Amino acid sequence: MKRLLAFVLLCSSAAYAQEKAAFTLNGNIRDRSEGKVYLGHSEDGKQVLDSVMLKEGKFSFRGKTSSGEFYFLRIDGLRNGFGFFANKGTMNVTADSTFSEVSITGAEHQPAYDEWKNIWGATHTRAGSLYQKLDAAEKAKDTIARAAVRKGFDELGRDLDSGVFRFVRKYPASPVTPWVIIDRYINYPAPAKVAQLMPLLKPAALNSVYGRELKTTLDIAAKTDIGAKPDFALADTSGNIVKLSSYKGKYVLVDFWASWCGPCRKENPNVVAAYNKYHAKGFEVLGVTLDTKRDAWIAAIEKDGLTWAHVGDLKGWKSDIVEEYGIRAVPTNFLLDPGGKVIAKDLREEALQEKLAELFAE
Numbered sequence: 001m002k003r004l005l006a007f008v009l010l011c012s013s014a015a016y017a018q019e020k021a022a023f024t025l026n027g028n029i030r031d032r033s034e035g036k037v038y039l040g041h042s043e044d045g046k047q048v049l050d051s052v053m054l055k056e057g058k059f060s061f062r063g064k065t066s067s068g069e070f071y072f073l074r075i076d077g078l079r080n081g082f083g084f085f086a087n088k089g090t091m092n093v094t095a096d097s098t099f100s101e102v103s104i105t106g107a108e109h110q111p112a113y114d115e116w117k118n119i120w121g122a123t124h125t126r127a128g129s130l131y132q133k134l135d136a137a138e139k140a141k142d143t144i145a146r147a148a149v150r151k152g153f154d155e156l157g158r159d160l161d162s163g164v165f166r167f168v169r170k171y172p173a174s175p176v177t178p179w180v181i182i183d184r185y186i187n188y189p190a191p192a193k194v195a196q197l198m199p200l201l202k203p204a205a206l207n208s209v210y211g212r213e214l215k216t217t218l219d220i221a222a223k224t225d226i227g228a229k230p231d232f233a234l235a236d237t238s239g240n241i242v243k244l245s246s247y248k249g250k251y252v253l254v255d256f257w258a259s260w261c262g263p264c265r266k267e268n269p270n271v272v273a274a275y276n277k278y279h280a281k282g283f284e285v286l287g288v289t290l291d292t293k294r295d296a297w298i299a300a301i302e303k304d305g306l307t308w309a310h311v312g313d314l315k316g317w318k319s320d321i322v323e324e325y326g327i328r329a330v331p332t333n334f335l336l337d338p339g340g341k342v343i344a345k346d347l348r349e350e351a352l353q354e355k356l357a358e359l360f361a362e
Helices: 110-140 143-170 176-186 191-200 209-224 262-281 294-304 320-324 350-359
Strands: 021-029 036-043 046-053 058-065 069-075 081-086 089-095 102-105 233-235 241-243 251-257 283-289 309-311 332-336 342-345
Touching: 021 036, 021 069, 036 058, 046 058, 081 089, 081 102, 081 110, 110 143, 110 176, 143 176, 143 191, 176 191, 176 209, 191 209, 209 320, 251 262, 251 350, 262 283, 262 294, 262 350
Parallel strands: 021 089, 251 283, 283 309
Antiparallel strands: 021 058, 036 046, 036 069, 069 081, 089 102, 233 241, 251 332, 332 342
């Protein structure tokens, strides 16, 4: 659930060709006369940073951008910053050095982004309160209180979904809209919601840099849609090549994880329990790591008691399989039937146990 708080200031993870136009960003930092200012955005999946020095509190950046591309502004040595959607022409920013008080003119898409920040801010505040209650319930081993908090998270999720749908209907032509859809329903996969939202988008949004990213991402995601038959081959911990298609005839959970991923490690005991209960009946697990360090990978496998096969190329997020299957977060999994078709995705906690109980019911 804590992934709910991971509000990624999303930037494109791949190259999306679009004509770029010149822009100028002028700024005035009211309470700081010197220092370095950074302007960042993502290009071809890499973070690109430009910097200039403050002169009597003023700065100016010039560059080229695809209209409606997300940028982030911050001052050297300070964590807080300011996000905005750039466009051609001149934009002017006035702020204090912490960006707690900031205004921008000339950024045509900023009103939509500001409205989304308000929606997310309210969600963030409610989630923080719920996490405090959850921590207290877990420390007290109070199962009733814990169940109540989980219901609170369910309600919060529904309210956030309602907020997203209202936002999309209000701003169907804005490039901020596909950006929000990616952040909420692609990074944390919810294909049914994406399918409901896509017909609402206007051409201006669909043809924006994030609209194109959304379309490409959906094309990739189709490779693991329900009914798809994915296949790949990777080396296991001993260097032997393992093909996913070699598991045909059994139900197999393809589990993308990493040793450094807290939610993955927290979920591992649940997967172990499922494997121990149903393995003899024809259930397999194939772990696919996003680790880059072999020692950490092997140590986590041993510590968590993950006795099934594990594969990976130790390239982390640069792994070919990440791009091929659109893996944007871990843990991620999909369940194949004995014919090699995807029958469920992102099964965790009780959902995994319930699905397997249904499949292996006597």
